[in-house]
Each structure stands twice: as C-alpha cells, then as structure tokens.
Amino acid sequence: MKRVISFWLIPCKEHKHFYQEIIADLSRKFEAPLFEPHLTVFTGEFSDEQAINLIDSISINFTAITISSKKIEYSDLYTKTFFINMDLPAPLVELSTMMRQICKTKSTFVLKPHISLIYKKMPKKIKDDLLTSISIPIKDIKFDKIKAIDTPEPVEIREHVESWREVYERKLLD
Numbered sequence: 001m002k003r004v005i006s007f008w009l010i011p012c013k014e015h016k017h018f019y020q021e022i023i024a025d026l027s028r029k030f031e032a033p034l035f036e037p038h039l040t041v042f043t044g045e046f047s048d049e050q051a052i053n054l055i056d057s058i059s060i061n062f063t064a065i066t067i068s069s070k071k072i073e074y075s076d077l078y079t080k081t082f083f084i085n086m087d088l089p090a091p092l093v094e095l096s097t098m099m100r101q102i103c104k105t106k107s108t109f110v111l112k113p114h115i116s117l118i119y120k121k122m123p124k125k126i127k128d129d130l131l132t133s134i135s136i137p138i139k140d141i142k143f144d145k146i147k148a149i150d151t152p153e154p155v156e157i158r159e160h161v162e163s164w165r166e167v168y169e170r171k172l173l174d
Helices: 013-030 048-059 090-102 124-133 158-162
Strands: 002-011 039-044 065-074 082-086 114-118 140-153 165-171
Touching: 002 013, 002 048, 013 114, 039 090, 039 140, 048 090, 048 140, 048 165, 065 090, 065 114, 065 124
Parallel strands: none
Antiparallel strands: 002 039, 002 140, 065 082, 065 140, 082 114, 140 165
16 A cells, blocks of 8 residues: 655644544544544655754744634545534645655645544434534634654544544744
C-alpha cells in the first residue's frame, strides 16, 4: 500500500480537548478507532526529512489560523463518516497551495476543510440520529500547530487509521 504524508492543522489546547472528548465518546460508543482532532491541509508524497523541512520553512510565514465551523455533516466516505464542515479562509488556501507547489510529485488532494468526529462505516439511520444528538458550541476554532503524519493512501479501514505515524510537529506563531 502506498504511504503519503498528510499535513494537519491541530486545534489549540482548549479546542483540541473539546473535540477529543467527542471523538473519544464516539469511538467508545461505536467501537471505532481513536484519533487526534485535525484538519488536513494537504497530502502528498514526501520523505520524513522533506516533510520536516517543509513544515519548518512554511511555519515561519504563518500564524495560528482561526477557522469557522459551518455544520455537521456525514458521507459514505470512510474519512468523512461524520464531520464538521469548515469555512475556507484565505490563509488556509495559501498554506495548502504553498505545500502543493513544493510537492515534487502529483497529488490528487482537494482541500475540503473539515474535522472528522468518527471513522466507521455506519448506516444512514445512525448518522441521522447523531446529527440530532451532537451540537458544536464552538463556532470559531483556533489551530495553532501543524503536524506531518505518515498515512496509507487511501484510508479505508480501522487498521489504516491505527497505522498513522506522527513524523513532526511545530507550533505556529501566535
């Protein structure tokens, strides 16, 4: 299976804790994999060293990014089972575009910002029930870290999520 590097924005400590609780609750309730709350900025083929260098060179140009949530949605895609759809502010587009330009290989990644709350194949009825039972009181989410995560491509089952490996993390400027 092909491996790629996914670059994630990580919510600030306060917001991360809030979303981690939701993810953990859903993970326990539905026997789904546990994962860190994140927003994927870009995915491409990079070595660990290239990913580290990319984060170090780009992060000096970016401060923490606040992104507004839109609404909770679901899909049939494993990586978008149940998620919070997010706005697409200019700094996020700029960050993703810079990464695409630096990536030496072609990437099929399309920036559709969201924060996943669970990865699990689920019937539509359960996802509909979740829509009415989960509310997100935090409208504006501050992201203050960027991480490089080694992942398989595509991510389609629990074992793929559990194989994720953190390569590097860096705090963005405040």
